Amino acid sequence: MAEAAAEKAYYRFLVLFFNCLLTFGSYFCFDIPSVLQDQFQGNLTCLNGTHPNGTEQNGTAGCVEGLGMTPEEYNLLYAIYAWTNALVVIVAGFLIDKLGNRFGVFVFSFLTVLGSSVFALGSHFKGTPYLLPLMLTGRLLFGSGNGSLTIVQNRITAFWFKGKELALAFGLTLSFSRLGSVLNFFFTQQFESHFGVQWTLWGGTFLCALGFLSAVTVSVLDRVGMKQLGLDGVIQQESKKVRVQDVRHLPLRYWLLVLTIMFFYNGVFPFVADARVKMAQVVADREHVGNRSPDDFLEDYVGLRGVFAVGCAVLTLPVFALLAFTFVPPLVSTVWLGITYSFAAASMWPSIPLVVPQATLGTAMGLATSIQMIGIGLSNVIVGRILGTKSSELKIPLWRWQQMMVFMLANTIACIVTSIGLNIVDKKQGGTLNRTTKRSLPEPLARQPGDTAPLLNEGEEEGSIN
Numbered sequence: 523m524a525e526a527a528a529e530k531a532y533y534r535f536l537v538l539f540f541n542c543l544l545t546f547g548s549y550f551c552f553d554i555p556s557v558l559q560d561q562f563q564g565n566l567t568c569l570n571g572t573h574p575n576g577t578e579q580n581g582t583a584g585c586v587e588g589l590g591m592t593p594e595e596y597n598l599l600y601a602i603y604a605w606t607n608a609l610v611v612i613v614a615g616f617l618i619d620k621l622g623n624r625f626g627v628f629v630f631s632f633l634t635v636l637g638s639s640v641f642a643l644g645s646h647f648k649g650t651p652y653l654l655p656l657m658l659t660g661r662l663l664f665g666s667g668n669g670s671l672t673i674v675q676n677r678i679t680a681f682w683f684k685g686k687e688l689a690l691a692f693g694l695t696l697s698f699s700r701l702g703s704v705l706n707f708f709f710t711q712q713f714e715s716h717f718g719v720q721w722t723l724w725g726g727t728f729l730c731a732l733g734f735l736s737a738v739t740v741s742v743l744d745r746v747g748m749k750q751l752g753l754d755g756v757i758q759q760e761s762k763k764v765r766v767q768d769v770r771h772l773p774l775r776y777w778l779l780v781l782t783i784m785f786f787y788n789g790v791f792p793f794v795a796d797a798r799v800k801m802a803q804v805v806a807d808r809e810h811v812g813n814r815s816p817d818d819f820l821e822d823y824v825g826l827r828g829v830f831a832v833g834c835a836v837l838t839l840p841v842f843a844l845l846a847f848t849f850v851p852p853l854v855s856t857v858w859l860g861i862t863y864s865f866a867a868a869s870m871w872p873s874i875p876l877v878v879p880q881a882t883l884g885t886a887m888g889l890a891t892s893i894q895m896i897g898i899g900l901s902n903v904i905v906g907r908i909l910g911t912k913s914s915e916l917k918i919p920l921w922r923w924q925q926m927m928v929f930m931l932a933n934t935i936a937c938i939v940t941s942i943g944l945n946i947v948d949k950k951q952g953g954t955l956n957r958t959t960k961r962s963l964p965e966p967l968a969r970q971p972g973d974t975a976p977l978l979n980e981g982e983e984e985g986s987i988n
Contacts, residue, residue, distance in 0.1 A: 534682040536690055537743045541642035542698035542734035544627065544675050546635045548668040549702035551641075554726055555599050557710040561594050561719050564588020566649045579800030589648045589719065597906030600791070602658050604899030606665035608892045614670035615888020618677060621977045624741040626674035626884075631737035633732040639888035642723035669895065671737075672699075673887040678744060680875040680883055689827075702729070772886065775951060776877050778944040780890045782831055783870050784897040785937035789842065789930040790863055791898045792905045827876075828945040828955040835937040838862045844935060845967025846927035876954050904929060 527533050533900075556561055568585035618626040641660025648651045675695060683691040714722040841859045844850045878886040908925050948955045 523551050525781070526750040528750035528930045532744075533747060534686075535954075537682050537692065537740060537747065539677065540736045540740040541675055541678050542695050543739065543852055544631065544671055544733055545627075545668065545699045546702040546736075547650060547726070547731070547733040548638075548664070548671065549699040550706045551634070551638045551664065551702075551726035552603070553703045553706045554710055557707055558588075558714055558719060558722070559596065560586045561588040561714065562599075564590070566590040568823065580874065589645065589653060593909050595654060597662050597792075597902045598654075599657065599908075601902040601906070603661045603665035604791075604895040604902060606662045607669035607895035608927065611669045611673060611888040611891040612897070613888070614666075615673050615884040615886070615891075618670075618674055618884035618888070619882055623674050623678050625849050626670065626677075627737035630671040630674060631664055631730075631734040634671060635727065635734055636665075637661065637664025638723070638730045639668055640728040642720065642727050644863050645720045649955045669891055670888070673884055673891060676871070676874075676887050677884050678740065682747075684875065686772055688875065689868055689872045696867050696871075709883045754794050755922040772889075772949070773817045773877055775955070776874070776886065776890075777949045778940055778947060779831075779870065779873055779877070780893050781940040782835070782937055783890060784894045784945055785864055785933045785940060786835060786870070787894055788897045788901045788933040789838065789857065789937075792872075792926075793859070793930060803856065825869045826956050827869040827873045828941070828948050830865055831873075832938065832941040834862045834866035834869065834947060835919070835934060835941050838866075838934050839931070839938070842927045842930040846924050846931060852899065873955050901929075901933070 548696070564586035565588065568587045614626070614630065637660050639658050639660070642652055644656030644660055647656060679691045679695055685700070710722060711723065717725075809957060838859065841862070842856045844855050845852060874886055874890060875883055905926055908929065909922050910919075945956070
C-alpha cells in the first residue's frame with residue numbers, strides 16, 4: 523500500500539510552516555507598546571514641537587507627543603494581557619482538548635484580530651476618558667486569543683513531531699513568533715515617525731489578520747493529515763473522556779517545571795517591556811538568532827532538558843546583578859540575557875509534552891501558561907510601582923531602575939531553586955527530561971491511539987514519549 527502523504531516528512535514540516543505563522547503577527551502586536559513606550563507615555567501636546575527621541579539639539583530634555591499614559595497605566599497594558607491569559611488559558615486548554623485544534627485556531631485567531639482592532643481604535647481617543655478603557659479592553663481580547671492560540675500551536679506541534687524533531691519544531695515555532703518581535707523592534711519606530719501611533723497599531727492588526735489566514739490553512743492540513751493517518755475519529759473519542767478533575771493527577775515534576783518557567787519569565791518579560799528601546803532591540807535580536815536550529819538540534823540529540831533549565835537560570839543570575847550593582851555597559855547584559863533566554867525556551871516548554879499525555883496536553887499547556895501569566899502580571903504591576911506612578915514623566919531616577927533589577931534578581935534565584943528541585947524529582951522518576959531524546963529511541967514512535975489517553979489515574983507512571 524502506498525504511503526500516505528501525511529506520513530512523509532515534508533507534510534509535517536508543511537504543517538509546521540503554517541503553524542509557525544499563526545503567532546507571527548500577534549507577537550509583533552504584543553511588543554508594539556514596548557517600542558513606542560515614549561509615545562504611549564508622552565505628553566498629549568507639545569507646544570514647542572514634537573521630539574520623538576525625547577531630546578533637543580542642545581541636549582536638554584525635549585517634549586515627546588503621545589497618548590499621555592502614566593508608567594502605571596502603561597504597565598497595566600501588559601498586566602491586563604497577563605491576567606487575561608491566566609484566567610482564559612485554563613478554560614481554553616480544556617476546550618481545545620475537548621473540541622479539537624480546529625476549533626481553537628479559528629476562535630483564538632479571530633480574538634487576536636478583534637483585540638488588536640479595539641486596541642488600535644482606542645488610540646484615536648487620546649485625551650479622553652475612553653482611551654484607557656478601550657485600550658485595556660483591546661488588550662484583554664487580544665490576550666484571550668494570543669495566549670490560547672499559543673496552546674493550540676504547541677498542541678499541533680507536539681502531535682506532528684512527537685518522537686521526532688520535537689525540540690527543533692518547538693524552537694522554530696518560537697523563532698517565527700520572536701521574528702515578529704524582532705521586526706517590530708527594528709521597523710515600528712520608523713513606521714510610527716512617518717504615519718503616527720494610530721496607523722502603526724492598525725498595521726499590527728493587519729498582521730494579525732494574516733495570522734488568521736494561516737489558521738485556516740493549518741486547520742485544513744491538520745484535518746486532512748489526521749484522516750489519512752486514521753486518527754481523527756480516535757482522538758475525538760478519547761478527547762470526550764478528558765475531565766477537569768484529572769488536573770489533580772498531573773505529576774510533581776510538571777508543577778516544578780511550571781514554576782521554573784514562571785520565575786524565569788518573570789525576569790524576562792517585564793525587562794523587555796520597560797527597558798529602553800535600544801536595550802530591548804538587542805534582547806529581541808538575540809532571541810531570534812538564539813532560537814534557531816543549533817539550540818534545538820542540541821536539545822533533540824543531547825537531551826538534558828532539566829540540566830539546561832538549571833544552567834540557564836544560573837547563567838541568568840549575573841545579568842540583573844550586573845545591571846543593578848555595576849557600571850558594566852547594558853549591552854553586555856542584554857546580549858547575555860538573550861542567549862540564556864534562547865536556551866531556556868528551547869528546553870523548558872518542549873519538556874511539558876514529555877511528562878503529560880497527548881490528549882490532555884492542551885489542558886496542561888493552558889494551566890502552565892496561566893500560572894506563568896499570573897506571575898508576569900504581578901511582576902508588571904510591581905515593576906510599574908517601582909518605576910513610579912504619579913505622572914507620565916519619561917525621566918525615571920536611576921535608583922528606581924536598580925530596585926527593578928533587584929526584583930528581577932529575586933525571581934531568578936527562585937527559578938534556580940525550583941529547577942534544581944525539578945531535576946531531583948525527575949531523576950527519582952526515571953530521568954525522562956535528561957534522557958538523550960533521539961538516541962534513546964531506536965525508531966521514531968508511531969502515533970498510536972494510546973498517545974491520546976487522558977490523564978493517568980493515580981498510581982500509574984506519568985506519560986512520556988520515551
